[in-house]
Amino acid sequence: MKYLTIAGKIFKSQFSYTASTVMRLLVSLLTFFIQINLWSALTATGKSETTIEDMMIFVVINLIITTFTSANIANELEPAIRDGSVANYFIRPVSFKYHCFSENLGKNLYNVLTSALPVLILGFAVFKLPVPNISYFLLFLLSLLLGCLIMLELTYIFGLLAFFTQKTWYISWYLRAFTTLFGGTVVPLWFYPRGLNDFSYYLPFRYISFEPINLYLQKTQLQDVWIIISVSVFWILLLNLIGLCIYKVVEKRITINGG
């Protein structure tokens, strides 16, 4: 499979940067401890039904997903579009989108293994985090996969916008802000005011990591799971379609910078 080969080579090339790997791991550990301390102080007041174990699971799963989407297509595409090396993507007999996806997969898989996995192991070995029953666990994995796909499609769309704006960092910033706010990646949506929480159902962001976490914690009723899964799939299809339309425009209008 050519896309797997691309992903594999990118994965391999990440090993040249051990210093940044170590730094990333330290950042993950620090984030974990800061958030755990914060949440243990907040949950100790006893005013909420949410336990510290819930919050640890929340922090760990969010960490995995943020790490898995840390190298995003928008950030990767922007410099390539600005200096024109994006031309290299187009002279190869591969789909532009899947080429982007596989390069991302390689990088992010490496990041997850080197900086999120250690925290995960720490969480389960030291803090004895709870594990859901098998059916919830499988559903969790499925929605986790769908969540990652939503994020991939989103960053792809934002990346394509760089063909029109040349710079995307501010658009990426919006993407991150929306994910944090409506996806509840820092403060879980349980604590949100009702209106904001209701509104988040109309956006794709909560399906990226918040719904998988709910499944892991068995907070979702089994009979409601199909709704979450189908809404996630709906978002993937819709975003995929939007991406396709933008790509069609890019294909016709593309200019390559530089000689």
Added chain:
Amino acid sequence: MSFISVKNVSKTFKIAKSKPGILGSLSSLFHREYEYKEAVKNISFELEKGEIVGYIGPNGAGKSTTIKMLSGILTPTAGSIEVNGIIPYNERKRNAARIGVVFGQRSQLYWDLPIEDTFEVYKKMYKIDDNTYKTNKKLFIDVLQMSDFMDRPVRQLSLGQKMKANLALSMLHDPDILYLDEPTIGLDVMSKKALRECILKINAEKETTIILTTHDMDDIESTCKRLILIDEGAKLYDGGLDLFKEEYDDGYSVILSFDDFPVWQNHRGYSLESKDEHTWTVSVNSDILAKNALIELIRMYDPINVAVKESSIEQIVGNIFSENNKTSNRPQ
């Protein structure tokens, strides 16, 4: 039907005008003016299978834009292109599988990995079978002398080494057509020679059609039989290299050295091109035999030494471009 056919192709880019100064930049935030630049104007040409064509022109003439349209990256604003029965900008992937492209200014290699790894990716991407892959890899490593640096990460390689690797990469899948956009840029004499030999070998053995853009006329003279000349997006010349020389070469130069300069007398067929401290460069019409010209010039001016210099393609091309600029800059 020709192998590659380009018919009345134009490409216009919309560019945001930038105004000078900080105030100008600020005002462009509120009101942007656009201008349209015609990078390629109504160009047509046809190529047969197995031809090597030099595609030359000054900086910004539209060479790379043409290559990008041929390889399917850009869509022409007007006109049509057909390459080996495929319309490249409509079927980019299918076209890409059968061509090889080298952009001299952009490397396709994975920066942190040895060349070998990029080769393996290409093997998968182009679905190259094991045998072809092995033979081709060995062939290019030999011809381009790449064996010493195959296992080093690309970031440690020199420009020339990367260029060789890129060329090898573009030919790994036995493409029908090679588009080489300034492949010899920044290379030393030996590497240039190796690259040219490789291009000729591939063309002879595999009947690969090659379009080569370059600023180095030696590249053209040693590899191409045909030349397409463009300037400011429009085609100026298209034809054989010999014919080109015949048609545009208006003679040769004789260099005369003196201790004391005599007085230059205007005479038909000769003109004083330049003079410096001790020498004159006299250009002579091609219908005067060099032998006669020398006798005449020695008799007239009695120099201490003489030398004959044939005009190179580079000079001829330079003349044509400067002529073209003069005519196009004339007020209309």
